Amino acid sequence: MIIFVLFVVSSFIFLFTRYTRSQTRPPLPPGPKPLPLIGSIITMLQNKPTFRWIHxxxxxMGTKILCIRLGNTHVIAVSDPKIAREFLKEKDEIFSLRPDCMSGYMASGGYLTTVLVPASDQHWKKMRKMLATEFLSLSRHKWLKSKRDEEADNLLRYIYNQCEINSNVTRGVMNVRTIVQQYSSNTIRKIIFGSRYFGKGSPDGGPGQEEIEHVDSLLVILSYLYAFCVTDYFPLLRWITDFDGHERIVRKAVCTVRKLQDHLIDERIQQWKDGIRTNEDDLLDVFINLKTPILTRDQIKAQILVRLAQVLEMILAAVDNPSNGIEWAIAEMINQPRIFDRAIHELDSMVGRNRWVQESDIPNLNYIKACAKEAYRLHPVAPFNLPHVASVDTTVAGYFIPKGSNVLLSRIGLGRNPDVWDDPLTFNPDRHMVGDDEVVLTDYSLQMISFSTGRRGCAGVLLGSTMTVMLLARMVQGFTWELPPNEPYVDLKENHQDIMKAKPLLALVKPRLPHHLYPIS
Structure with a gap:
């Protein structure tokens, strides 16, 4: 009887305290009314793709912060820079966790990586420090310059060869998406593995079947990372069913990537053990020879998978972020020849027509950088940044944010916010030209997101920015890009399932500099 009375009293105290707190604490951000237990999961499934439903x-509802409950998880979407800064600057420590999700677990080999690991614990701090000092430092960036230069030259070689080949076949019309994705994937493979190709490549200098398969699988991994998978909100279902098929798709893509690259890692490790290899030439060598901390074979494979998969903001989308941004930039510039002419004029003035633009020229190419930044603003690579998780109950912008909430900053909402940007749906690089200040691709005020900030921000800003600017600068300096015959304008429609350009950009391409400058096979 005493036990029963104590149970009733304690239950009453608990419920009364909970009710009192709910009456005194701030409200949750506005959002749809959730159903008991399952929240808004049914409505979410009826309104795919989820990111378009959220926006x-x-x-x-006329709100810049929205709360949706999926299962027991509150998903908070934000499209206001002031609120975004409160999350990632003022309360960065509270929101430095990542959610535990199926796709993140599988892509990172069981959270052996840095960016996707849920807790910002000692393992995360150790790996973050290692990446910052050993792989993404300024000195390492300089050490890898020759490899980036080689791929910048190969970009010219490939496009020039395509111009020669296609002049009689397709009259010079080329697929820009193929070009930009090849440069980005070649560059990241070169600096990690020391090789442009897994196989022999294509006879015309382009990617071979292995490279196409590799990039396609990486893009699949990225597209399904934190993709509102039902079992992420109902973890018990993971042991019963692959409810929406995400796990099968991610597992297949991860297996494809590892099939192509794991044997290279195993061979390289054995070469160092046997004394065949004695000098460090690429990042894989650096990984293998790390002394503090010593990485296991599985940790090396997981770290490399995450880099190449572009699923982290470490080397933010080394394949898809620069390539997506530059495809959109070229498309917008073709539709506005005035912008193209100004970009060409800057390159001719700052670099000239008798040599190729180099990384050392980047500080002087403000308009080229403004074009790239505007593409990132208007056409981001993903609808949201990687989610941040609240470690405790807190208040942001006057709203209650429960512990465990997943916070998503909207790249679309921030970059296209009419309260921040004049005429936000118009591609206008001039908006980034402020006085004599040097243009940079980052925006730490979070009025747009090209590379995220805070404890979980992108450590690979330098590499990502360099790749992006060099890709656009070489393409604009070396070639003219025009509409194909009988095409009045470039169709700028987005794909419904994501925010990539709905159709790959096709353009009429011609060399614009003296022919002796172009590298030849």
């Missing part, structure tokens, strides 16, 4: 609700 549509924000527009309909």
């Amino acid at each position: 549509r609700m924000m527009d309909e």
Whole structure:
């Protein structure tokens, strides 16, 4: 009887305290009314793709912060820079966790990496420090310059060869998406593995079947990372069913990537053990020879998978972020020849027509950088940044944010916010030209997101920015890009399932500099 009375009293105290707190604490951010236990999961499944449903609700409710409950998880979407800064600057320590999710676990080999590991614990701090000092430092960036230069030259060689080959076949019309993805993937493979190709490549200098398969699988991994998988909100279902098929798709893509690259890692490790290899030539060698901390074979494979998969903001989308941004930039510039002419004029003035633009020229190419930054603003690579998780109950912008909430900063909402940007849906690089200040691709005020900030921000800003600017600068300096015959304008429609350009950009391409400058096979 005493035990029963104590149970009733304690239950009453607990419920009364909970009720009292709920009456005194701030409200949750606005959002749809959730159902008991399951929240808004049914509505989410009826409104795919989820990111468009979320943004549509924000527009309909007239709010810059939205709360959706999926299972027991509160998903908080934000499209206001002031609120975003409160999350990632003022309360960065509270929101330095990542959610535990199926795709992140599988892509990172069981959270052996840095960016995807849920807790910012000692392992995360150790790996973050290692990446910052050993792989993404300024000295390492300089050490890898020759490899980036080689791929910048190969970009010219490939496009020039395509111009020669296609002049009689397709009259010079080329697929820009193929070009930009090849440069980005070649560069990241070169600096990590020391080789442009897994196989022999294509006879025309382009990617071979292995490289195409590799990039396609990496893009699949990225597209399904934190993709509102049902079992992420109902973990018990993971042991019962692959409810929406995400696990099968991610597992297949991860297996494909590892099939192509794991044997290279195993061979390289054995070469060092046998004394065949004695000098460090690429990042894989650096990984293998790390003394503090010593990485296991599985940790090396997981770290490299994450880099190449572009699923982290370490080397933010080394394949898809620069390539997506530059495809959109070229498309927008073709539709506005005035912008193209100004970019060409800057390159001719700052670099000339008798040599190729180099990385040392980047500080002087403000308009080229403004074009790239504007592409990142208007056409981000993903709808949201990687999610941040609240470690405790807190208050942001006057709203209650429960412990465990997943916070998503909207790249679309921030970059296209009409309260921040004049005429936000117009591609206008001039908006980034402020006085004599040097243009940079980052925006730490979070009025847009090209590379995220805070404890979980992108450590690979330098590499990502360099690749992006060099890709655009070489393409604009070396070639003219025009509409194909009988095409009045470039169609700028987005794909419904993501925010990539709905159709790959096709352009009429011609060399614009003296022919002796172009590298030849």
